[in-house]
Amino acid sequence: MNQVPNSGTPRPGLQLPPRLANAPVRTLMQPLARFLEIESASGVLLVICTGAALLIANSVWAHEWEAFWHLEMRVVVGSWELRNTLGHWINDGLMTIFFFVVGLEIKRETVEGELRSFQKATLPIFAALGGMLIPAGIYLLLQPGGAAARGWGIPMATDIAFAVGILALLGRRVPSGLKIFLLALAIADDIGAIIIIACFYSEAIQVIALGIAGVGLLVVLVLNWLGVRNFVSYFLLGAMIWLAMFRSGIHPTVAGVVLGLMTPGRAWISQESFTTMMLDFIDRLDGRIDRPQALGKLTLTARETISPLERLESALHPWVAFAIMPVFALANAGVQLQPAAAFHPVTWSVAAGLLVGKPLGILAFSWLAVRTNLAKLPQGTNWKSLSGAACLGGIGFTMSLFIAGLALKGQLLDSAKIGTLAGSVLSALLGYTLLRFSLPNVTVAGEVPEDRQAKEAEELST
Template sequence: MTSDVTLNDRPKPRVEPDASLPLPLQPIDRLLRPVARILHIEATSGIVLVLCTAVALIAANSSYAETYMAFWHQHVRIEFGGFVFDHTLHHVINDGLMAIFFFVIGLEVKRELVHGSLSDWRQAMLPFAAALGGMVVPAGLYLMLQYDQPGMRGWGIPMATDIAFVVGCLALLGSRVPHSLRMLLLSLAIVDDIGAILVIAIGYTEAVAVPYLMLAAGSIGMVHVFAKLGVRRFPPYIVVGAVAWYALHQSGIHATLTGVVLGLMTPARAVLVPERFREYLQFKQRDFSDQQWAQQRHRAKVVREVQRLTRETVSPLEYLEVTLHPWTAYVIMPVFALANAAVVIRPEQIGDSVALAVMLGLVIGKPLGIVLFSWLAVRSGLARLPHRLPWRMLVAGSCLAGIGFTMALFIDGLAFGEAGLDTAKIGVLIGSAVSAVVGMALLYWASAAQHD
């Protein structure tokens, strides 16, 4: 079907002056811009996580609990010839979607190792020592309380810090938090993630199927070959990465580790330097002149070439991190919370030994380990306290590190089966909430004392 109205006769959308965006402002832009502004607020992802956790808790303790639980345990089945993939939706989220979450963690770790606070070993020593103490002491405290008990397998639960909640709390406090403390806590959380990954790989892997493990290693090796050959398109990496994920899943090692490995393998440097790209754009200026553009026979080809080269001005790591971070923060982690935070709360469970061990590990063990190991590192001369960061601010900030929501629930599922242990989850929820309240209150007090 053709139209008698030419392109020039059609009503043109009203253009508002915007030097940064030379496109006509469409009605959908007016709807999405407020949403985009909200999503760029640091605290938003933490708020979304809290809301999803509340929804899961309310649903699990309501008359709809059975229906809600059944939804997450319905089966997802893919069958093709002799290949059959049949797992619960809960399993697909924890092993599949969370692999993307771990891929982004791998990207963040690689960025910090190459360009960030972990690139200089002297600068990295303090967050490294703090993170080590924040893992060893909570795990040791938990093992002391659960030694030779059925709950002993949960020793890894109080070890990890949830970076999304920590960032949210810091954003709410705003300028009251010194930049040096913010950077220290974020670096600590990154090192913490590395520790949690090692815990998952070493502490919660039982039997290993060697043939599948070899297939996973071969697939990851193919990713390295692609990089050496200069393959720049993402689809080949996605296909080989999916094979590596499936092979590791079948091997007995947790499949999310595929995401970490591939994240660490992602190149951190751009291929095209800005100066060369500017020269290219100057050369292409004549192609976009009115007369020349109207006579172009392969305009789509020119556009695709400009798009491809524009993307090459940033590293694959930076591009993927910026692209995937909103999906992990606003889709994957909230869905994970909805599927894993559904705990039936009974008053008697709060006093359970596992719940208490997790709570004490997060609320007491985390800050104690961080402060103790930081003090030892500074005292021994291996590290130094950042300028204008008093110990009281570090002590206050270390309490926020006891927020262990996402990774703690994830390790709970590994330690006690796919559904996890409700008493451990209660310990995580209460311990994280107490750590958040105490940490923010102490930071508020410490900042007020510093300005007096």
């Protein structure tokens, strides 16, 4: 085995290629590309799980299926006990992880994404604001009073997994600017939905429990400031904060969002420092160093070149996309398609909010932002393609079903689910059709996906 000569200077062959070293935009685009790929594949799985839930809910096993999600599950520690149905454990517990990843994505977008500056954030924020106000207004116009009025928040959210899945069907014809706009719109939508859940769909506030949650969040801030990187510490603190939120009356999933937003988005060690340390380690592999100790330091340094935000998002996002969201769909999308529910006013109110209100609000407020010179259309898009993306914004599903479960009960809930499914399907079909005929045919011979992604990243940097 040849030994590496001990040299005081790094060898030229181990240096980063100039193109990679001078193209930070490619590094910034990698998390976005990975996020979109996972969401696109997740959308297919969500369709399968939704179809399965609907089939079983309308079969001879409907009663057993409903009873399964109402099985009681308990957590007992000594004399202390926490009990809930399986369905509620999914919606209150597993979905907290979903909301934690949402919080991470919001943080990433505000640190290095489309929401990091006023100029970049203006268009998606305006679009999201219109995409929330107009659907809620349409719903309240159709359901002005009674118990059904509580469902005004149902048609306000966009499901990014399904929306990106539709864009994936159009392949390379979709400009990168339109993809990023839709992602930023969905993130801004999520922020609005989280605020709505916290303010309007929480129960009576228990001040003591809320104070305990606040103390737990303060401890998290202190640990972040001290540089504590132990996962177990944060997991135990997060569990305590979740339980305190659960007892406080504020929906416990809000704890996941807050913890996601508090996750550090900057790496402790720069890539340059890691490269220097790695080359120094290679230069001294001549038997005169303590290799286990040096490897331990090198491993720790390598880990800290990735921010906790990116590390957690990379680890959790596939679990959320391919496990938690499909389980949520199985538990919540199953509804008996009875005429009474299908033709209920709530069904049409939710469907109208998604199919009409979302695109109308997104386009109207986007036009206002562009007209007043506060924002510009994304690169490579026009109002026709933006109209198609606005229709895809009407795909509610995950967040809409989640809010429906908080807002309504019984037949009203079943009607809201049917309205959500109908409005989302019609919005997907309309959005795909508009984009299919508004986007140009693009074929570049000999171009591989990686080269195309790099080209899109370079275009975004201009």
